[in-house]
Amino acid sequence: MNSLRTVAIHEAGHAVIAAALGIKVEGIALDSNSGRVRTRCPEQNISEIERSLIVTLAGPIAERLLIGDPSDESVFRGDRKDEIELTAKMAEQVGLFEADLRALDCERRATSLVFAKRKEIQILADRLMLKKVA
Ligand SMILES: [Zn+2]
Numbered sequence: 001m002n003s004l005r006t007v008a009i010h011e012a013g014h015a016v017i018a019a020a021l022g023i024k025v026e027g028i029a030l031d032s033n034s035g036r037v038r039t040r041c042p043e044q045n046i047s048e049i050e051r052s053l054i055v056t057l058a059g060p061i062a063e064r065l066l067i068g069d070p071s072d073e074s075v076f077r078g079d080r081k082d083e084i085e086l087t088a089k090m091a092e093q094v095g096l097f098e099a100d101l102r103a104l105d106c107e108r109r110a111t112s113l114v115f116a117k118r119k120e121i122q123i124l125a126d127r128l129m130l131k132k133v134a
Contacts, residue, residue: 004032006067008125010076011035013062016121017113018055030128043086046093050106053086057110062121065114 007030014037015025026038037059043049060076083103091099114121 002033004030004129005125006063007032007035008128009066009121010059010063011037012121012124012128013066013114014039014055014059016117016124017058017110020113020117021051021054023051023055028128035128043089046090046102049086049089049093050102053083053090053103053106054110054113056082056086057107058114061107061110061114062118065111066118066121 011028011030015028018025018037018039018041024040026040028037029035039055041048041052041055043052056079059079087099087103090102093099094102
């Protein structure tokens with residue numbers, strides 16, 4: 001069982017980093033065990049795919065950096081699946097080796113973005129916990 005705060009930080013991590021990368025956030029919903037951020041995020045070229053991967057990674061990274069106590073798998077099972085699919089899409093365009101390097105770089109970029117935006121993530125998470133829908 002996850003705490004509402006953990007789920008809120010996770011979803012706020014996706015949403016704040018999406019917005020920081022210029023991706024339109026269409027909605028956020030959560031309950032105490034899982035959540036979802038709806039975005040409009042094209043994934044045609046390599047930089048769009050990378051942007052999407054950074055947003056995908058930002059939820060779990062926000063939990064690790066801001067809470068330190070990661071949620072159980074139910075919250076980010078979908079993220080793992082997206083991460084694998086996006087890395088495979090990158091590999092189609094640039095090859096496996098290059099895709100692995102780019103995925104590592106996306107993780108580094110997601111980590112520094114979450115750190116830079118940690119205040120915003122906390123503020124949004126607090127709002128989400130009150131409203132449960134944004
Ligand atoms: Zn997530």
